[in-house]
Amino acid sequence: MEHLAFSYLTAPRSELYRAVMLAFVGAKRRFTVHLRPEDVCDALGDGTELSTVAGACERLKDWGNLRADPDTSRVTTVEDFHRARYLYQLTPEGEAVEAALATYDEALGQRGALQAVALADIATQLRALHELALASEPDDAKVHLLLRSLVDRFTDLAGNAQAFMGSLQRTLDLHDADVDVFRAYKDRLIDYLQRFITDLVATGSEIAGLVVRIEERGVGPLLDAAAWREAQDAAPGGEADDVADPRRAEYDRRRVLWLERWQGFRAWFVSAPAHPSQAKLLRSQARAAIPRLLQVVAALNERRTGRSDRSADFRTLAVWFAQAP
Structure with missing residues (x-):
């Protein structure tokens, strides 16, 4: 499979193409579907020529990032009708590329956090889920909403914890930090870690118990x-055409996904x-x-007081051996 939609990232003038794509992404956030080249020009600001933007839109269309539809809304003469005017909008491929880039940028810039509040929220959601599990006929809508909320909160907790521990490791690998600044940071960080550990021991134990009780109930x-x-809105088409009810195929797929989520949450x-x-861990x-x-x-204190570290000692020793008769 060719991934032409990524081509603008490595093409000449990639900065222009990315700026144009971000203009379309921003417009979609404002629920604006179509943009004219003039609209993109306005979004990019002064100094951008209309012909340049129009050419960029055409190139992005060729790569599959944008779709072009004839713009007949402002046609007043025959000449206007025959002049090429287009409205552009993001294609699913173009939107997927920008979503992937946004996720990538966010992951690189994320310092993460140890979210004790998220632990409390998860415990609260599990208590409610346990109550539904005890009911003879639990409300499917409430079960679904609770599970979705639980997955969202847990995903946030796990992702932030991973990012935080990664950033903490990079902090511990510092070699040129200012001693006073690092000492103040160290005090705050140790307090932060100790509070989270306390919450993780207490709330984590409650969460584990709730998981076991829910599983015992079923x-x-x-x-x-x-x-x-989630399968109720499955549309006919694709692989679902091979079965009498497309909802059944969608249910089978969703059921596997939910089981994987629960197993990951349990672990x-x-x-x-x-x-x-x-x-x-x-x-x-x-x-x-x-x-x-x-x-x-x-x-760091040793370095500030002038004492050499072990590597410096070895270098000095090597010089002595080299100078020895």
Whole structure:
């Protein structure tokens, strides 16, 4: 499969193409579907020629990022009718490329956080889900909304924790930090880590217990309800044409997805033999970071007082050996 929609990222004048695409992305956020080249020019600001923007739109159309439709809304003469005028809009391919780039940029710039509030929210949602599991006929809509909310909150928690621990590791690898600044940061960070560890121990234990109790009652019917509800709007077409009811095929697909989500969620909080939970591993990483922070401060203090580190000692020793008769 050729991915022509990515071509503008490496083509000459890629900055112009990206600016044009971002203008369309911004317009869609404002619920504007079509743009004329003049509209894009206005979005890019002064200094951009209309002919340049029009050419960029045509090139993006050739790559599959934009779709062009004849613009007949301002035709007043025969000459206007025969002059090429187009309205442009994002194609699914173009929108997907920009969504991927936005995700990439966000991931690189994300420092992350250890979200104790998210833990409390997850526990609250699980309590409500447990109540529904106890009901003889749980409300499918409530089950579905709770599970979706749970997945969203958990995804945010896990992603932020991963980003934070990565940024923390980069911080611990610093070698040229200012001692006073780092010491102040260290104090705040240690307090932050200790508070999260405390919350993770308490709330994480409650979450693990709720997961087990929900499974004892039966998580399968809850996942069935969510999958069936999402399958109700399945449209005919594609692979679903091979079955009598396209909703059944969509249900099967959604059911597998919900089971994978639940298993991943369970593994995050509930340990198995020889497989500690992700929460337990995160707790261990956070605890291990505290003495490492203290070691970094000690090393920085040594440098400030003029004492050499071990690598400097080895270099000095090597010079002595080289100068020895």
